[in-house]
Structures are given as C-alpha cells and as structure tokens.
Amino acid sequence: MxxxxxxxxxxxxxxxxxxxxxxxxxxxxxxxxxxxxxxxxxxxxxxxxxxxxxxxxxxxxxxxxxxxxxxxQIAVAILMLVGMIIAAWMASGTIPTIIYWGLKLIAPNHFLVSTIILCAVASLATGTSFGTMGTIGVALLGVGTAMGYDPAWTVGAIVSGAYFGDKMSPVSDSTNIAAAVCEVPLFTHIASMLWTTLPALVVSIIGYAILGSMHTGTAESVGNINTILTTLEGSFSLSPVALIPPVLMIVLAYKRLPVLPVMVVCVVSALAIALFEGVSVVNLAKFLTTGYKAATPSPELNKLLSCGGLMSIxxxxxxxxxxxxxxxxxxxxxxxxxxxxxxxxxxxxxxxxxxxxxxxxxxxxxxxxxxxxxxxxxxxxxxxxxxxxxxxxxxxxxxxxxxxxxxxxxxxxxxxxxxxxxxxxxxxxxxxxxxxxxxxxxxxxxxxxxxxxxxxxxxxxxx
Structure with a gap:
C-alpha cells in the first residue's frame, strides 16, 4: 500500500x-x-x-x-548571520553603547517593563523576533545581568516583547502568511488580533512591574553597575555612530527588504565602524569566527561581553x-x-x-x-x-x-x-x-x- x-x-x-x-x-x-x-x-x-x-x-x-x-536552511542562515552580528556589534561598540545607556537611563525596578516595551517596539518595526532577540535582546540581557536580575526573568521579558511584534507587525512573515493562508486581508487580520493580544500585553506589563518591584538592588549590584559604567567609558568610544547598525536594521526591515540582506548590512556597517575605531582586520576575522573577546579591566564585564561568532551557533x-x-x-x-x-x-x-x-x-x-x-x-x-x-x-x-x-x-x-x-x-x-x-x-x-x-x-x- x-x-x-x-x-x-x-x-x-x-x-x-x-x-x-x-x-x-x-x-x-x-x-x-x-x-x-x-x-x-x-x-x-x-x-x-x-x-x-x-x-x-x-x-x-x-x-x-x-x-x-x-x-x-533559512533559519540556519539567519543564525549564522546573527552570530556574526553579535560579534561585529560588540567590536563596533554598538552593544556596549546600548548597555551603557540602558544602565544610565533605565531604573532597576522598571527594567523588565522597559525590556518588554523596547523589544515590542523593535520587533513591531522590524517584523522579526529573531533579529530583535539577537541584537537588542543581547544588550538588554547584559543590562539585566548588571542590575542583578535572574537571566530567566530578563529573557522571559525579551521573548514576550519580541513575539508581540512578530505577531502584530505588518512586515512579519508569520503575520502575512497567516492572513494569506486563511484568505483574510492583512490589516483585518492584525485588527482581529488586538482582541487577544492587547489584553495579554497589559497583563504581562503588570506582571513584569510586580516582578520588578520584587527586585531589590543591593549595594553590591549598585556598585557593580557603577563599575561597569566606568569600565565601558574607558574601554569603548560609546559614540552615537555606534548606533547606526540598529537604526539601519529597523529602517531597512520596515521597508520590507528581505531579512538576510538586512542582516548582511548590519554586519558590514558594524565592521566599518570597528575598522574606523582601530580594530584590525585580523581581529575582526577572528571575532566573526569564534566570537568577540572583550579585554577590559573588569573580568565580570569581559565575561558579559565575550560572545557571538559563527562557532557559537x-x-x-x-x-x-x-x-x-x-x-x-x-x-x-x-x-x-x-x-x-x-x-x-x-x-x-x-x-x-x-x-x-x-x-x-x-x-x-x-x-x-x-x-x-x-x-x-x-x-x-x-x-x-x-x-x-x-x-x-x-x-x-x-x-x-x-x-x-x-x-x-x-x-x-x-x-x-x-x-x-x-x-x-x-x-x-x-x-x-x-x-x-x-x-x-x-x-x-x-x-x-x-x-x-x-x-x-x-x-x-x-x-
């Protein structure tokens, strides 16, 4: 048979x-x-x-x-590019800059609420949960770690925000496919999802606010934040130029360019900034392959920033x-x-x-x-x-x-x-x-x- x-x-x-x-x-x-x-x-x-x-x-x-x-095959290609993006954004100072300003501007008790909102906005603009988690999510995880948050709490908030945008964005693959398969106009489909997604978002934000209120910053964590800020200032330029790659990612993704070319642009733009900052071609090649190796005076910060690369995936x-x-x-x-x-x-x-x-x-x-x-x-x-x-x-x-x-x-x-x-x-x-x-x-x-x-x-x- x-x-x-x-x-x-x-x-x-x-x-x-x-x-x-x-x-x-x-x-x-x-x-x-x-x-x-x-x-x-x-x-x-x-x-x-x-x-x-x-x-x-x-x-x-x-x-x-x-x-x-x-x-x-596409997922693996995205993974490879995200591995390179993380390493390149570390070398260019992009992720250290986001971590720096995150520590400066976000109150510890409001961190989880800020995380879900930031990831939701980024994912809504780009339509990709993968891209959001692999870029802004990595930086926010670093911020949360410095503040003393359990990584599981932080990643939970990152995932919630990233998948809100993945679900609701008009430039998301899953959103367009669901509408097409069921023969529903795209924006009618998105409007319908508001019935279930907005109440869940509100309850989630309340939940993260409660979790945040349970997080009491110790003197050790406050001292850790101050040490990280000082070390970042001394080890990276923290120039606004370092924010060009994420801005490019959001703009190009919103224009509905294919995800792989957008990620290539994110890698290339970060590499150009790193070269301008004085990172050698040899080191960049090593970073893209085996991951970025931080060399700051702080062993804790080095552990936090050493990540990415093709081999990591x-x-x-x-x-x-x-x-x-x-x-x-x-x-x-x-x-x-x-x-x-x-x-x-x-x-x-x-x-x-x-x-x-x-x-x-x-x-x-x-x-x-x-x-x-x-x-x-x-x-x-x-x-x-x-x-x-x-x-x-x-x-x-x-x-x-x-x-x-x-x-x-x-x-x-x-x-x-x-x-x-x-x-x-x-x-x-x-x-x-x-x-x-x-x-x-x-x-x-x-x-x-x-x-x-x-x-x-x-x-x-x-x-």
Missing part, C-alpha cells in the same frame, strides 16, 4: 506521538541534558522504529527527515537538525494528520473550534518544532469547519497566530527555543514561566470564544 494513502490508527498515532515526546521531556526537564541533543536523537530513533512497525520503509522515513531538515544548528528530523518522521508517517483529524471531529461551536485550533497548533509544535507549520496547517485544515459554523476566517487566522506564533518558543525542542538558547543562553524550561505574553494570549483567545467577545460571525455555509 502506498504511503500516500496509508494511515496509522488513532491509538497508534497517539502512542507514536507521546512516547518520543516523553523521552525528550525526560531528557531536557528531568535529567537536564544540556544541550539536549541526545534526548532528541533517542526520540528520532524511537519514532522511526515505531513507524517502521506499521509498514513504512526506511527510505520513506529518511525522505521525511530530509524534507523537514531542508526547511531550516554550531550546537544550536545540531539541535535544530535533530528536532526537525523527529518532526519529519511524524509528518511522513501521517501521525500528525491522524491526531488533527481526531481533534477536529465534532467541533462546531466557537469554543470547540477555537480550542481545536489551539490544540492542533500545539500538537504540531510538539511534533515538529516548526512555528510556520503550526500556523499554516490548522489554517488550511480548519477553514471549511469555521465556514460551516458561521465564524469568519479572521477568527481562524487570529487563533493560528495566538497559539502557533506565540507557542513556539515555549516548546523546548522547537526551532525558536533552540535559537533563544543559542543566542541568549537560557533554555525554554528556565524562561518559560516568565514569558507571560506567550502563554496569556491563548488564554484570552479561549476567553473570547467562551464569552463571544471578538468572535466575528457570518452566515453558516449550510444554512
């Missing part, structure tokens, strides 16, 4: 999904393997063996894995490859298709349809780790069901983003979680409790479905 028509039973699909996911969770959460390459490899082997058991050939499963791995690339191979097996063996069919069965009301869309997005995220699939697959699969129930497609497009876009960084083996781990150095299991916006938006999505608020209706198709 051809694999195009062969499907596993629902029981076997559930079993094939749960067992490998349990292995990954055990390895990442309980055993705390870092980086969690081994749990992912074991999950790939177990999932493959279970799919071989129901009649799929090794060649078919290999085809599924290779196809899935092929989807992360190698572990993340390996994790991405393993995660996508796992998802490719589940896709090829139609495990996810069977699970989605079961979820959608009998869903006719707003509550059941929105709930089914949220559940489907999370199943795809847990199965494949891909944000784009979690947005596209439910958008395609559930459109007719929403029409029959008399619910406008804009509710479907909104819900796909509520769960698919914002849920991705909460799945520890997703593409986005591995990216965050590689760039900011904090795992999903650590920052997840503090990424308020990412898990509050689906809550408001369900609240809208239950109350009927923000649920746009049309004439049922079968009426």
């Amino acid at each position: 051809s694999s195009d028509t062969r499907k596993p039973s629902l029981l076997w699909a559930v079993f094939t999904f749960i067992v490998p996911v349990a292995i990954i969770l055990y390895g990442t959460v309980v055993v705390a393997v870092r980086p969690p390459v081994l749990p992912l490899l074991v999950a790939v082997v177990v999932a493959g063996a279970m799919c071989l058991r129901i009649g799929y050939s090794w060649e078919e499963l290999q085809e599924g894995m290779l196809s899935a791995v092929g989807r992360i 190698m572990a993340t690339t390996l994790l991405l490859t393993c995660g996508m191979a796992f998802g490719g097996i589940l896709e090829k063996a139609r495990v996810l298709e069977v699970l989605l069919d079961a979820i959608l069965r009998g869903a006719t009301s707003a509550v059941s349809l929105v709930g089914a869309t949220v559940a489907a997005a999370y199943i795809i995220l847990f199965g494949t780790g891909s944000q784009m699939l979690a947005v596209v697959v439910p958008g395609r699969a559930f459109g007719e069901s929403f029409r029959r129930a008399g619910i406008e497609q804009v509710v479907l497009s909104r819900t796909c983003e509520d769960a698919g876009t914002l849920g991705c960084p909460l799945v520890p083996w997703s593409v986005h979680a591995f990216y965050i781990l590689g760039v900011l150095g904090v795992s999903a299991t650590d920052y997840m409790p503090y990424a308020f916006l990412n898990y509050l938006v689906p809550v408001f999505s369900m609240a809208c479905a239950i109350t009927g608020i923000g649920i746009m209706r049309t004439t049922p198709k079968n009426a």
Whole structure:
C-alpha cells in the first residue's frame, strides 16, 4: 500500500506521538541534558522504529527527515548571520553603547517593563523576533545581568516583547502568511488580533512591574553597575555612530527588504565602524569566527561581553537538525494528520473550534518544532469547519497566530527555543514561566470564544 494513502490508527498515532515526546521531556526537564541533543536523537530513533512497525520503509522515513531538515536552511542562515552580528556589534561598540545607556537611563525596578516595551517596539518595526532577540535582546540581557536580575526573568521579558511584534507587525512573515493562508486581508487580520493580544500585553506589563518591584538592588549590584559604567567609558568610544547598525536594521526591515540582506548590512556597517575605531582586520576575522573577546579591566564585564561568532551557533544548528528530523518522521508517517483529524471531529461551536485550533497548533509544535507549520496547517485544515459554523476566517487566522506564533518558543525542542538558547543562553524550561505574553494570549483567545467577545460571525455555509 502506498504511503500516500496509508494511515496509522488513532491509538497508534497517539502512542507514536507521546512516547518520543516523553523521552525528550525526560531528557531536557528531568535529567537536564544540556544541550539536549541526545534526548532528541533517542526520540528520532524511537519514532522511526515505531513507524517502521506499521509498514513504512526506511527510505520513506529518511525522505521525511530530509524534507523537514531542508526547511531550516533559512533559519540556519539567519543564525549564522546573527552570530556574526553579535560579534561585529560588540567590536563596533554598538552593544556596549546600548548597555551603557540602558544602565544610565533605565531604573532597576522598571527594567523588565522597559525590556518588554523596547523589544515590542523593535520587533513591531522590524517584523522579526529573531533579529530583535539577537541584537537588542543581547544588550538588554547584559543590562539585566548588571542590575542583578535572574537571566530567566530578563529573557522571559525579551521573548514576550519580541513575539508581540512578530505577531502584530505588518512586515512579519508569520503575520502575512497567516492572513494569506486563511484568505483574510492583512490589516483585518492584525485588527482581529488586538482582541487577544492587547489584553495579554497589559497583563504581562503588570506582571513584569510586580516582578520588578520584587527586585531589590543591593549595594553590591549598585556598585557593580557603577563599575561597569566606568569600565565601558574607558574601554569603548560609546559614540552615537555606534548606533547606526540598529537604526539601519529597523529602517531597512520596515521597508520590507528581505531579512538576510538586512542582516548582511548590519554586519558590514558594524565592521566599518570597528575598522574606523582601530580594530584590525585580523581581529575582526577572528571575532566573526569564534566570537568577540572583550579585554577590559573588569573580568565580570569581559565575561558579559565575550560572545557571538559563527562557532557559537554550531550546537544550536545540531539541535535544530535533530528536532526537525523527529518532526519529519511524524509528518511522513501521517501521525500528525491522524491526531488533527481526531481533534477536529465534532467541533462546531466557537469554543470547540477555537480550542481545536489551539490544540492542533500545539500538537504540531510538539511534533515538529516548526512555528510556520503550526500556523499554516490548522489554517488550511480548519477553514471549511469555521465556514460551516458561521465564524469568519479572521477568527481562524487570529487563533493560528495566538497559539502557533506565540507557542513556539515555549516548546523546548522547537526551532525558536533552540535559537533563544543559542543566542541568549537560557533554555525554554528556565524562561518559560516568565514569558507571560506567550502563554496569556491563548488564554484570552479561549476567553473570547467562551464569552463571544471578538468572535466575528457570518452566515453558516449550510444554512
């Protein structure tokens, strides 16, 4: 029988999904393997063996894995460029300048609120959560560390802000794709998302304000900040010229230039500034490859500023490859298709349809780790069901983003979680409790479905 028509039973699909996911969770959460390459490899082997058991050939499963791995080519290219951007922005003084003014201007108790707002604005302008976290996010993490904040708190606020913009920006890939897949005008789609995203943003800001009020700056942290400011002043020029690369990034991204050329411009502009400041070509080449090596009088600051480079993303690339191979097996063996069919069965009301869309997005995220699939697959699969129930497609497009876009960084083996781990150095299991916006938006999505608020209706198709 051809694999195009062969499907596993629902029981076997559930079993094939749960067992490998349990292995990954055990390895990442309980055993705390870092980086969690081994749990992912074991999950790939177990999932493959279970799919071989129901009649799929090794060649078919290999085809599924290779196809899935092929989807992360752009993500890997972005990762490589972000690694170089971090190193170049360190050498040019861009990130030290942002850290300096962040320490000077942001009150410690308001730091987390400032972080989510700054990241939301930057991501809204650029449409990229990756770019925001890999540039401004790195600088803000340095500010938070100097203020004595737990990195998990800081990264949670960075993630919340970055994904607000990624979801709401008219220049975001996920926003445009969700609108296109569900055949909804772009700005109608964005307006609909305000129903769930704005309340979640307000609650998140309140949450970060409460966390900030719990952070009491000690004399040691105040002294640490003063030392860092003095050291930065003596080690870098801190000229406004150093802010040219991030300004270029925002302007070019807002003009909807492709992300890779924009990142190349960010690297080149920073390198030009570094050369002008007297950094040698040889050192720049080393920084871009193995990461920036700070040489200030402060060992603590050197540890904070020494980062980036192409080699810094190698572990993340390996994790991405393993995660996508796992998802490719589940896709090829139609495990996810069977699970989605079961979820959608009998869903006719707003509550059941929105709930089914949220559940489907999370199943795809847990199965494949891909944000784009979690947005596209439910958008395609559930459109007719929403029409029959008399619910406008804009509710479907909104819900796909509520769960698919914002849920991705909460799945520890997703593409986005591995990216965050590689760039900011904090795992999903650590920052997840503090990424308020990412898990509050689906809550408001369900609240809208239950109350009927923000649920746009049309004439049922079968009426």
